[in-house]
Amino acid sequence: MHNLTIAELVTGLQSKEFSSVELTQHFLARIARLDANYNAVITVTADQALKAAAAADKRLAAGNAPALCGVPILHKDIFCTNGVRTSCGSKMLDNFIPPYNATVVENFEKAGAVVLGKTNMDEFAMGSSNETSFYGPVKNPWASDSVPGGSSGGSAAAVAARLAPGATATDTGGSIRQPAALCGITGLKPTYGRVSRWGMIAFASSLDQGGPMARTAEDCAILLNCMASYDDKDSTCIDREVPDYSATLGDSIKGLKIGVPKEYFSEGLDADTEKAVRVALAEYEAQGAELIEISLPNTGLSVPAYYVIAPAEASTNLTRFDGVRYGYRCEDPKDLNDLYTRTRAEGFGDEVKHRILIGTYCLSAGYYDAYYGKAQQVRQLIQQDFEKAFEQVDVIMGPTTPSPAFKFGSKGDDPVAMYLEDIYTVATNLAGLPGMSVPCGMVEEKPVGLQIIGNYFDEARMLNIAHQYQQATQWHSLTPEGVA
Amino acid sequence: MSYSGWETVIGLEVHVQLATKTKIFSGASTSFGAEANTQACAIDLAMPGTLPVLNKQAVHYAVMFGLAIDAEIGKESAFERKNYFYPDSPKGYQTTQLEKPIVGRGNVEIKLADGSTKNVRIHHAHLEEDAGKSLHEGDFRHGVSGIDLNRAGTPLIEIVSEPDMSNAEEAIAFAKRLHSIVTSIGICDGEMSQGSMRFDVNVSVRPTGTTELGTRTETKNLNSYKFMEEAIAKEVERQIDLIEDGGTVKQETRLYNGDTKVARSMRSKEEANDYRYFPCPDLLPVIVSDETIEELRRNLPELPDARQARFIEQYGLSDYDAAVIGSDAAMAAYFEIAAEKSNNAKLTANWTMGELAARLNSQDLSIGKSPVSAEQLGELITRIADNSISGKMAKEVFEGMWAGEGSADEIIETRGLKQVSDSGALEKMVVEVLTANQAMVDDYINTDEAKRKKKLGGFMGKIMQASKGQANPQQVNQILAQKLNELL
Numbered sequence: 001m002h003n004l005t006i007a008e009l010v011t012g013l014q015s016k017e018f019s020s021v022e023l024t025q026h027f028l029a030r031i032a033r034l035d036a037n038y039n040a041v042i043t044v045t046a047d048q049a050l051k052a053a054a055a056a057d058k059r060l061a062a063g064n065a066p067a068l069c070g071v072p073i074l075h076k077d078i079f080c081t082n083g084v085r086t087s088c089g090s091k092m093l094d095n096f097i098p099p100y101n102a103t104v105v106e107n108f109e110k111a112g113a114v115v116l117g118k119t120n121m122d123e124f125a126m127g128s129s130n131e132t133s134f135y136g137p138v139k140n141p142w143a144s145d146s147v148p149g150g151s152s153g154g155s156a157a158a159v160a161a162r163l164a165p166g167a168t169a170t171d172t173g174g175s176i177r178q179p180a181a182l183c184g185i186t187g188l189k190p191t192y193g194r195v196s197r198w199g200m201i202a203f204a205s206s207l208d209q210g211g212p213m214a215r216t217a218e219d220c221a222i223l224l225n226c227m228a229s230y231d232d233k234d235s236t237c238i239d240r241e242v243p244d245y246s247a248t249l250g251d252s253i254k255g256l257k258i259g260v261p262k263e264y265f266s267e268g269l270d271a272d273t274e275k276a277v278r279v280a281l282a283e284y285e286a287q288g289a290e291l292i293e294i295s296l297p298n299t300g301l302s303v304p305a306y307y308v309i310a311p312a313e314a315s316t317n318l319t320r321f322d323g324v325r326y327g328y329r330c331e332d333p334k335d336l337n338d339l340y341t342r343t344r345a346e347g348f349g350d351e352v353k354h355r356i357l358i359g360t361y362c363l364s365a366g367y368y369d370a371y372y373g374k375a376q377q378v379r380q381l382i383q384q385d386f387e388k389a390f391e392q393v394d395v396i397m398g399p400t401t402p403s404p405a406f407k408f409g410s411k412g413d414d415p416v417a418m419y420l421e422d423i424y425t426v427a428t429n430l431a432g433l434p435g436m437s438v439p440c441g442m443v444e445e446k447p448v449g450l451q452i453i454g455n456y457f458d459e460a461r462m463l464n465i466a467h468q469y470q471q472a473t474q475w476h477s478l479t480p481e482g483v484a
Numbered sequence: 485m486s487y488s489g490w491e492t493v494i495g496l497e498v499h500v501q502l503a504t505k506t507k508i509f510s511g512a513s514t515s516f517g518a519e520a521n522t523q524a525c526a527i528d529l530a531m532p533g534t535l536p537v538l539n540k541q542a543v544h545y546a547v548m549f550g551l552a553i554d555a556e557i558g559k560e561s562a563f564e565r566k567n568y569f570y571p572d573s574p575k576g577y578q579t580t581q582l583e584k585p586i587v588g589r590g591n592v593e594i595k596l597a598d599g600s601t602k603n604v605r606i607h608h609a610h611l612e613e614d615a616g617k618s619l620h621e622g623d624f625r626h627g628v629s630g631i632d633l634n635r636a637g638t639p640l641i642e643i644v645s646e647p648d649m650s651n652a653e654e655a656i657a658f659a660k661r662l663h664s665i666v667t668s669i670g671i672c673d674g675e676m677s678q679g680s681m682r683f684d685v686n687v688s689v690r691p692t693g694t695t696e697l698g699t700r701t702e703t704k705n706l707n708s709y710k711f712m713e714e715a716i717a718k719e720v721e722r723q724i725d726l727i728e729d730g731g732t733v734k735q736e737t738r739l740y741n742g743d744t745k746v747a748r749s750m751r752s753k754e755e756a757n758d759y760r761y762f763p764c765p766d767l768l769p770v771i772v773s774d775e776t777i778e779e780l781r782r783n784l785p786e787l788p789d790a791r792q793a794r795f796i797e798q799y800g801l802s803d804y805d806a807a808v809i810g811s812d813a814a815m816a817a818y819f820e821i822a823a824e825k826s827n828n829a830k831l832t833a834n835w836t837m838g839e840l841a842a843r844l845n846s847q848d849l850s851i852g853k854s855p856v857s858a859e860q861l862g863e864l865i866t867r868i869a870d871n872s873i874s875g876k877m878a879k880e881v882f883e884g885m886w887a888g889e890g891s892a893d894e895i896i897e898t899r900g901l902k903q904v905s906d907s908g909a910l911e912k913m914v915v916e917v918l919t920a921n922q923a924m925v926d927d928y929i930n931t932d933e934a935k936r937k938k939k940l941g942g943f944m945g946k947i948m949q950a951s952k953g954q955a956n957p958q959q960v961n962q963i964l965a966q967k968l969n970e971l972l
Contacts, residue, residue, distance in 0.1 A: 319576025
């Protein structure tokens with residue numbers, strides 16, 4: 001059952017080939033048996049899952065159940081779950097049990113999806129390797145000595161290892177697309193404002209966006225149908241009709257204009273990864289698409305701008321973790337200052353502290369204009385680059401990452417090398433555009449991804465384009481050893 | 485003050501709590517006095533993942549204030565985060581406005597005791613959220629500090645004046661004027677004792693005749709006119725003494741404790757926080773359309789000046805009465821109800837400003853909390869006007885109403901306070917008193933005409949005594965004069 005896609009599971013459940021309880025038990029058993037190898041799941045919610053599955057079976061029996069009714073999923077541990085510990089990968093929230101659901105969680109609950117548990121992640125979503133999690137690193141199912149990517153590494157590894165058919169994730173600078181690429185699955189970061197951020201613990205508010213991860217584009221469409229909604233509890237959520245993302249998957253892509261930015265194929269890109277991406281582009285050409293070389297001249301500025309804006313926002317978003325109202329508190333504080341300093345020194349990991357320091361510095365009197373102000377100007381330029389590009393092309397394609405999954409510890413001492421992992425992904429967050437990653441080849445026996453960047457609210461077309469590719473290729477169906 | 489050679493420059497920052505039902509960014513109630521932390525929801529507690537949603541009513545109230553002072557309205561304003569650590573600031577930042585406030589430059593005219601007026605320029609007014617309250621500050625070592633977040637997130641406008649005031653009288657006139665405006669347009673309940681209006685006072689001094697501003701200090705969080713006056717006096721004195729003794733004023737934030745009358749430095753400029761303001765990414769820019777502005781302008785409640793003019797016109801009040809009653813929205817509303825009931829505006833104005841105001845003051849009550857309702861006072865005044873009771877009786881009836889004994893008529897009835905106005909009965913009473921006091925009558929007759937008037941009081945006293953105070957004094961006066969005349 002674990003090799004079935006969500007689309008197939010929906011059919012099986014609706015036609016009563018198997019029950020949700022059976023399915024849930026199957027996945028819970030897999031998590032219990034296999035997750036020691038991956039460390040992808042922080043919290044397993046077996047009892048609640050089985051109860052939800054039994055309820056889903058009743059709805060299914062009554063007929064007219066929504067598509068996702070009875071389908072097991074995992075939530076990234078950044079989404080608040082009512083009554084279930086939500087750690088955000090941090091010691092700071094190791095004891096935090098929210099009394100409310102994120103809107104995303106609520107949407108899946110209403111649809112009758114079954115939540116198996118919460119997935120591991122980089123602490124407060126800060127990282128590209130999942131090495132910053134308080135709960136230990138997640139291992140890439142394709143190579144146990146390599147990272148799964150981050151920050152949604154737990155969700156990506158769990159889907160790749162068939163611990164769940166799909167999972168929620170978030171993307172601030174590539175946190176859905178990069179781990180999707182490194183774990184050989186499909187992931188979509190929607191347009192900023194498409195998915196509600198209510199109850200999604202903030203890293204960088206103007207960049208954070210929730211999205212689905214699954215093995216196929218078709219499954220991502222089913223998940224996004226449920227995940228996307230207008231939410232008046234999030235002022236940045238955009239009130240715009242949610243299309244049926246499944247409806248247009250089969251559309252032809254003949255005549256599609258694909259922009260290929262030359263800056264995405266320059267120095268720093270691994271040769272074999274480039275080859276895999278070029279082959280994928282050729283496949284699109286074969287299907288009748290047109291490749292057009294374009295330029296996104298400010299690409300090189302995106303990582304520096306991102307690493308000012310994201311830490312700046314994070315530095316104030318994370319001020320609330322002060323040991324006063326919830327979460328970790330240091331032992332026997334001597335006074336208020338001691339409470340603050342020790343709580344935060346002990347509760348946060350190094351990468352989080354690092355970024356809080358950078359962000360605080362960038363916003364300080366005398367530095368604001370040179371850093372934050374400048375970065376916002378760069379952000380505008382990057383947005384204009386894309387606007388100009390979309391005047392002549394329908395979508396933009398390139399590599400998701402410069403290379404396949406790297407080994408644990410290999411970039412630990414060099415934050416800049418780690419940050420360059422995001423070189424192809426952060427620009428879309430700065431512009432608020434949707435982006436996705438689709439498996440497109442194997443390099444050193446590890447998967448690499450093709451990135452598809454769409455225009456604002458063009459998720460349906462992107463999913464269609466990805467689906468057409470997956471109809472003609474098998475990269476998304478490959479299974480890591482020891483998983484089947 | 486005996487500090488000749490110096491002049492004072494004062495600017496105010498006034499925090500006005502907006503009378504919205506819910507908080508500026510959450511659905512929690514803003515009502516005052518609830519048990520600690522019962523009016524703080526997940527957003528107010530800054531739980532992870534929660535997000536602010538702007539309260540439209542708060543925006544409208546801010547715009548209404550802008551319209552009331554004829555200010556520029558920021559059609560696109562924006563919220564920023566002011567970052568600092570403190571337990572009563574749960575998010576670790578205050579969401580406020582800096583670069584793009586909702587209300588721009590405006591003007592407030594103040595009236596001074598000598599009858600002159602002065603214009604105080606408003607630099608801007610911005611929307612922001614209030615903080616919670618730390619209880620037992622400084623006792624943290626003993627583990628007994630508490631935080632009440634009920635107030636956290638209450639909407640405020642902060643009104644920032646230019647340094648246009650030159651003494652405490654002007655500062656207080658300005659503060660009272662703002663109170664009058666915000667209560668008149670209904671955007672603030674004006675309850676100073678509950679912190680609905682709080683004042684930060686910026687004070688500097690300079691040699692008389694110079695134009696350069698001296699170094700200023702800011703005394704924060706004064707919540708009464710009296711404390712403001714005291715704090716200004718103390719600070720002016722301190723600064724002048726300091727400079728005259730060869731020292732310099734340091735830019736600092738100060739606190740004044742109105743109970744102990746002690747002022748102290750809170751933090752110097754060097755110790756001031758770097759608030760790291762930046763645009764709040766959780767909130768969109770606030771757009772106020774021309775249509776909204778026009779609609780709010782059309783529906784703007786009567787402003788104090790217009791109301792005072794109307795009171796003179798409609799009720800025939802004196803300028804003074806109209807100014808006193810008309811500047812206080814709650815008093816004005818009370819007066820209008822009572823005057824309608826009594827149909828005697830002048831008498832109603834006297835009672836509202838006199839007996840009622842004095843009684844409220846003595847018990848530190850706002851007019852909204854008066855035990856005697858406007859209708860009740862109106863009924864009482866009706867009975868004074870139709871001569872059912874004398875002014876003196878009316879005071880007794882008022883005391884009864886204050887104590888909750890019932891309506892004016894009920895109290896007049898139960899206490900037997902009915903004034904005797906039957907002329908037959910009064911005439912009989914007068915004749916009896918004259919007959920019983922023949923010596924006084926002789927004395928009256930023998931006194932030369934010019935001094936007779938003074939003798940009348942003696943007869944009045946006897947007659948009122950005989951009637952147990954219930955005789956209508958005007959009528960008695962008339963009858964008495966007539967009877968005595970007949971004897972001449």
